[in-house]
Structure formats: structure tokens, C-alpha cells
Amino acid sequence: MAQILVKEVLTPQIKLMVVEAPRVAKKAKPGQFVVIRFHEQGERIPLTIADYDPDAGTVTIIFQEVGKSTLHLGEMEEGDEILDFVGPLGREIEERQFGHVVCVGGGVGIAPIYPKARALSMLGNRVTSIIGARTADLIFWEREMRSVSDELHVTTDDGTYGEKGFVTQVLERVVKEEQVDLVVAVGPLIMMKMVSLLTKKFSIPTLVSLNPIMVDGTGMCGCCRGTVNKECKFTCVDGPVFDGHQVDYDELMARQRTYLDEEQRAMEIWRMKKVEEEPTRVTR
């Protein structure tokens, strides 16, 4: 059981929770994640450890409401208990001096890029960060990202905030103008694919953090597998961070769509249940 100590609504669809989990907080490293389950009939979902405080014994998670489980989690309040909060899982990213590092965070990927940018910056790397989302409403943690970056760029696909366009457009400019020693990218698979294609052209080492569907998160089911450097890898134990130039993104994108029909059905049932539970608001 892990109690929710703080809940913040970062944007209408993105929520932050600070959770009491002393064991996880003590061991957490940038790049790692937790698997959580919050009710008896619930599924196990992976979420990145966005921040952690070993002294306070707390872990911060940030999630976007995309389906039944994340919508349900979003309704939980401060004081509520998360039934299972397992972690930290996965391997941490290598922390060392690379030189100039560009951190790219797309959508909810801004959350997991933050601890990585912070760790890299504290080790004396020069950090340029690029964060982007579909629209202004989905941008969050701009201040936090700025505090751990030497330079910060913000983009939105529709131009409602920051620069109009994709993160890759800014990245291309940066790598053309400056010496870049490492790119770290977290976001939707398609974004990580585009970033990797670009950096490959410029021969810049690139790390990405994959986000396949998972069950256990400990290497016993193989649900999270993908092809990296022509080998079958389990994201939960071999990753989630991999060499971006070696990842078969198309295969992972197909795998992520495995349960599309079921996910939609679950979400519709959840929404209908919500409507039934709040008759007054609906009839008025």
C-alpha cells in the first residue's frame, strides 16, 4: 500500500502524484519506473519515476489520462492508497560526463526526461532541453525543466505555445549549429523514431526510453519485448533505456496497438459508469 500524499493537476489530462513509498524512494535512480495496481480488479501499469526523495521516502509519478486505468487513477485523491506500488524497476541511465547533452521530452515524456536532465546536469554536463506537445494545454513542468537545463526550447504542434512544430525541428537546428555529444529522448514511439533517424544522420549517440505494454515488469512474461540490434530484448529488465539507433520502432508500434479494441471498450464502460454515478449533473 502506498498513500497518495500530494495530487496536482498539471494540465486537464496530466496529473502528478507524490506517493509514500520509502523502499522505492531509497533505491530509485533516473530512468527507472514503477508498476502499479490500484484496485483488486485492476491491471498492472508501468509509470516512470518522475522524481524521488529518499529522505522523505516519497516518489513522484506523472501520468496522462489515456485510457481506463489512467482515468481511474486520475480520480484518486490525496489520502487514498495505491494497492501495489512496485519498484524501482528497469535499469538506470548511465550517469557520467558526456559534454553537451540534448534532452528531448515529448508529451507526457516530459516527466521522465526531467530526472535524467537533472542527473546529467548535476554531473557537469551542458544540458539543452527541448520539450514539446500537441498543444499549449499539454505542456507542463516548464519551470522545473528550465531549472535543470542550460537552455530550454518549447514547441507545440499547433503553435499555441512556444515554437510551432515538432521537437525534431528544434533538434535539427541545435545539432547543426552546435557540437552535441549525446541525445536523450523520451516520448511517443513515433517521436523517438524521428529523433533517432535524425541523430543517426549526424552520428550522435542517442538514448531512448521505450514504453511497451507490460504485465509484471520483472522479466517473467516477455510482453514488453522488442527487437534491439537484431536481438530480442525485454524492456522491463534490459531497458527501458536503449540505444535509439538500434531499436525496431515499427514492431514496437504494432505491439503497442495489441489491445486497442479492448482498451476502447474498457474506456466506454468506464465513462458510462461515470455518467450513471453522477445523474444530477447530467440531467441538469
Added chain:
Amino acid sequence: MSQDKFKGRPKMPQRPVRERIRDFDEVPTGLEEWAAVEEARRCLQCKRPLCMRGCPVEIDIPAFIALIAEGKFDQAVQKMKEKNSLPAICGRVCPQEEQCERECVLGKKGEPIAVGYIERFIADYERDRGVRTPSRSSPNGKKIAVIGAGPAGLTCAGDLAKMGYGVTLFEAFHAPGGVLVYGIPEFRLPKSIVFGEVDYVRSLGVELELSTVIGRSVTVDDLAEEGFGAFFIGTGAGLPYFMELPGENMNGIYSANEFLTRSNLMKGYRFPEYDTPIKIGRRVAVIGGGNVAMDSARTAVRLGADEVCLVYRRTKNEMPARVEEVERAEEEGINCIILTNPVRFLGNQNGWVTGIECIEMELGEPDESGRRRPVPIEGSEYVIPIDTVVVAIGQGPNPLLLETMPDLTLNRRGYIETDPETGATSRRGMFAGGDIVTGAATGISAMGAGKQAARSIDRFFQDPDTFPQWR
């Protein structure tokens, strides 16, 4: 069957096929009291009971059977529990035909005593009436960490608690039971029975810490600092093997572990009441011939597949699955495609599997395991059209915990090496048993290893200086 017509070994009553394939409820229904007593009376009460040699935990089989023959069921339970604290489980999933029953002297000429059925009967009898908690020694203040709540860990924890040790049982999953819960389906081993046995172990004073991955959430060294003086590792063989064939990562291809975990542990068969989905196609192929393959195939039938087949590279004689389970699988319409091996998976544009290209095999010379080695017949490739595949070709040791202890001696295949006499590992104060030592084996052998380690840990605490160092 009426009582007077009853002669010889009883048949296990089971639910009719048409009824049972529509749900996940248990298939065999258990012997009735009269049948169990009748069968117990058939036992010769041998002076030198061969049956006991076949039981990995050396249950005093003639003694508990004699008590049943006399109708002293409560005493029979006690007798059984001297050696086996999880009889309701063993009576259901023990491969009796290869263990106690294979050795039974009556089996040499006719039919062996149905030890497993009787064991199940007596365990169910006790469960229906409420399990009594045995007395235990007063707490001795010593703390032991048991890692993994499968049959090995549960047995070890229970035995140590009875001796007065303070035992904490750590489990990575959100539910205890190991393979008994996430692997073996409800229709073969109802989860309420496993949880009943877990409650019993807890009633002995064992603390259960779920959702704690040792090696990640906390390491063995941390636990030593917290005051744990000895360790038992019973983490099983949970790493799924894939065939490493082209197309194996396509959608619709599951490892048996994932398929069974989604269905059993996460209750995917009750989606959307439970949140975890499981995808089942019209035509399902399960690759393999062991218990895991049978369980996957029978699960697929119940999830609503139109056609389910097993693809196995040797013949039915070599199938490692229990005979009873192969029979039940066939009754349920599962088609065994033998002497056939997959060579690659075919798929559509969206990345979903649509077929398996297979090659026919023939049996050649015997290999190390004594079974005749299957050899491909050149040019015999053909395609089986399917839309779901379950790969059930075996499991290995999960390196997650072992990686954090580089000083622990492992064998060539990555399993922990232990002293066969004591279960001690190369690390002092650390013991191991079950599938993480032997590789995928049986529930009862895991329990036996848990028992042995509990005895050794006690000896270790009594007199650490003389306890033999392993390697």
C-alpha cells in the same frame, strides 16, 4: 457408479466436457468418502512400502491410508501434515503416476493405489471443516528472510515459523503462490485452495511482504543490515524462453507465462470486469508438450477459441505433460500435431501473426535425456494458419536477483548450485531450493527442498561454527 459395483482403483469423477469448457471451474470433482475408504482398504499395508520411495517428501503413505481405511480422518490429516503441509495442492497437481503410484507394489501386477486421489480427499475433508493451526515453539527472536512465495518458499517459511523463527516472506507479485497462482489454471487448481494454504502459513506467524522485488526494491545486503540472519531463495524458474524464430515478436504471439498470467493471476478471462485484457483468436496454436503447454491450450479453449492445436516436435510418448492432462486436453477437442516444429511465423501488414511455417520431424538417435532426438525432414515445410500462438517451450532462471549477488555460485545454465545434503549455497547463511536450483520441476519437489532448507537453517542457527561450508 453405485457402491456395490465398485471394484479396484476408482476413477476420478469429473465434469462432462461440454459443461467444463465453458467456464474455469475445477474439472475433477474429487472422490466421495465411501470411494476413498474403499480404495484405502485395498492398500496392502506393505512392511517395506515401496510407494514411499517415490514421494519426494517421504510421506508415511501406508500409515495415513490405514487411518482413512479405519475412518479416522482427523488423525489421517495429522499424519499427512507431519511431512506435507500442502496436501490439497499435492493431491491435485503431483505427477503421482511417476512418483508414489509408480512405485506401489500393486502397480506391478494390476492397478496401483490411488494415493493422490486419497490425499486430495483427506485434504478437502479437512478444509471443509476448518483447518486447525498446529502449536508452534515460542519465538526465538531470530529473523529469516524467505524470497519467493511459491511452494518452496511457502513450505520453508511455514516450517521455520513452527520452530519459532521470525519469518518474513517476500514476494515480487501482488499475490502469493508462485506458479500455483500465476501459472496453473483455476480449472486444475482452484486459487481459493492455494490462498487457504497461504492463510495457514500466515497463521503460523509468517509475515508476508507482497509487491517487493528482492534485488530491486531491497537487496539481500539491505535485509542483512535490517537484521535477517539467514536467507532462503525460492524464486523459481520464471524467465520465459522464446524460439528465436523470425516473426516471433508479432502481435498475437504470447509466451505461456504471459498468456497464463494474464488469464490466471490477472483474471483476464473476466475482462472487462477485471481490467487486464487477453486476446484470443479463432485458431490457436500452442507450441510445446509439457504441463505448461496443456494448461495454455485448455485455457485457450475456455477463452473461446474455435480450434486449438498443440505443435510438438516429438511424439505423444515423449510428451513431458501428465498423462491425465493430455487425456483431458484431447477430450476437450485439442488436436495434437506431433513430429512438427515451427521454423518461422507469418504475419499481415499490421503486424499480426497469421500462420506458422512448420517442418515435419522424425525421431533419430536418443539424446542426453534418453529421448530420441527429433530431426527435421528436409523439404517437408508447410503452413498452419492460426491467429494466436502460445510459446510453451520452457523457462529459465530469472537473473534479476542473482545479478545482485555476484559471489553466489551458479551452474552453467544459470541456476543456483547448492549442497544436495543441506540446500546451502556458496554464500554463508544463504540457502536455496525449488525450480531456481533444479530448473523447472514439480511442486512437490520444490516443497521438499523448502523443508530440507528449513531443517538446515535451524541447524545453522543452532551451531553455526560446525555447519558445513558448501564450496
